[in-house]
Amino acid sequence: MKTIKKLAALCLCVLLAINMNTAVYAGVLDDIIGDKPVENTEDVEDTEVEDASYDTENVTESINTAIDAEPAKTSVSFSDIGSHWAKKWIENAYDLGFVSGYKDGTFKPDNPVTRAEFSTMLNKAIQIEITEKINFSDVSDKNWFYNEIKKSVAAGFFSGYENNTFRPDNPITRQEVSKVVSGAITTGNIDGEGATLLKDYNTIQEWAKESVNTVYNKGYILGYPDKTYMPSKALTRGEAVKIIFEIVDNENIEYGFNITNYNETYSSAVVVGNLNVLDSVGNGNVYIKNVVVLGDIVISAKNVNSVVLTDVKARNIIVESENNPVKIVYNDNVTIANS
Known part of the structure; x- marks a missing residue:
């Protein structure tokens, strides 16, 4: 039984060594297999096996986390930019x-x-x-x-x-x-x-x-x-x-954007992709101001009253519903490339 106890203790210390420094787990080893007699061998064995199992799970989790973690990206060092202003x-x-x-x-x-x-x-x-x-x-x-x-x-x-x-x-x-x-x-x-x-x-x-x-x-x-x-x-x-x-x-760059509320102003953004005016705006007005759309303004709202543009650039304005009587108001500095 004493031999089994020592083997279990050694296994525990090996596991502890992964997450603890040498001095700490050496002290643990002395406490477990030192000269002091153990009066209740069965209780000690049960405790050691339970602790070893717990530490094994923690060690496995730590290893998996380290493997899954994405390494930090470092800047390249080009040989001819050391003292360059850029x-x-x-x-x-x-x-x-x-x-x-x-x-x-x-x-x-x-x-x-x-x-x-x-x-x-x-x-x-x-x-x-x-x-x-x-x-x-x-x-x-x-x-x-x-x-x-x-x-x-x-x-x-x-x-x-x-x-x-x-x-x-x-x-x-x-x-x-x-x-x-x-x-x-x-x-x-x-x-x-x-x-x-x-x-x-x-x-x-x-x-x-x-x-x-x-x-x-x-x-x-x-x-x-x-x-x-x-x-x-x-x-x-x-x-x-x-x-x-x-x-x-x-620049405030958005990758595609959906306008869902009426009587609000969507402003000051560069939209990469389409800017969509959705049906949830109801029969209110939509205001778009100081926006660059690197794509199309797509109006799918069936009952929107008007779409008011100020300082807007876009490739196209597309009204998806043929029966939509939407009013598009062009204020200052509006450029629609394919209008």
């Missing part, structure tokens, strides 16, 4: 999964970024999934960026050139990026003079000036220390990462 944004962007480096371990932060590359970065960061047919003469379904350009066109970020080209390998300029970014952010209630006080403001193309002022006022694309904007300068990879990361970090 280092923290590059590492954060890598952790979010919308950029990667080169096979030689570099990031090349000062290299120009192409239109196809910027399209891909922005799509991945905001998680664009919708696509639209494209027929650009210089984009083939064999190109690595084919699906990304389909997504960018569907989201309204890019539209191509008048001669039906996209020019995917061209470096994207700062004024072009301003135009693209302005389509991915909320733009209502913005105050400021924009880039108008910069020395080279008059060199910005007319089609880009409104967008340049918008992104300048929101702080996404500012001027250089010499008070210039350099609108025709190619954007660098470091600049692209900073701009996109700050959009993701600062």
Whole structure:
């Protein structure tokens, strides 16, 4: 019986060793199999077996928890960004999964970024999934960026050139990026003079000036220390990462959204996917203000009185019920791409 007692005690100590330090379980061993006589052997054996079973379950649970736990993600360390001004944004962007480096371990932060590359970065960061047919003469379904350009066109970020080209390998300029970014952010209630006080403001193309002022006022694309904007300068990879990361970090991004209450205002959001006006709004009014919908506004409510839009951008407005007499009110700054 004494031999059995010692074996049971040793088993218990092995189990305890997993969760206790050596000094502690050594003391337990001395207490159990030391020189002191045990008067009630049966009671001790029962207690030891019960305790051993309990500890085994705890150890098993601890091991399973350790196996199931997801390891913490660590930032990559590119060999050429150690002292670069964009280092923290590059590492954060890598952790979010919308950029990667080169096979030689570099990031090349000062290299120009192409239109196809910027399209891909922005799509991945905001998680664009919708696509639209494209027929650009210089984009083939064999190109690595084919699906990304389909997504960018569907989201309204890019539209191509008048001669039906996209020019995917061209470096994207700062004024072009301003135009693209302005389509991915909320733009209502913005105050400021924009880039108008910069020395080279008059060199910005007319089609880009409104967008340049918008992104300048929101702080996404500012001027250089010499008070210039350099609108025709190619954007660098470091600049692209900073701009996109700050959009993701600062905009209120929703992934699909359902409006279910009437006479309330849904405002200040970027909706990735569709914004749905559901039947639960009844026969009240729906107000949508300062919202970018990277998809469609879908009105399935059968009896809604009106949908009032202010500072809204969307791809389409779709009224699902043919018999729905819904009134759509367009206030200031409403852009529906396919209206």
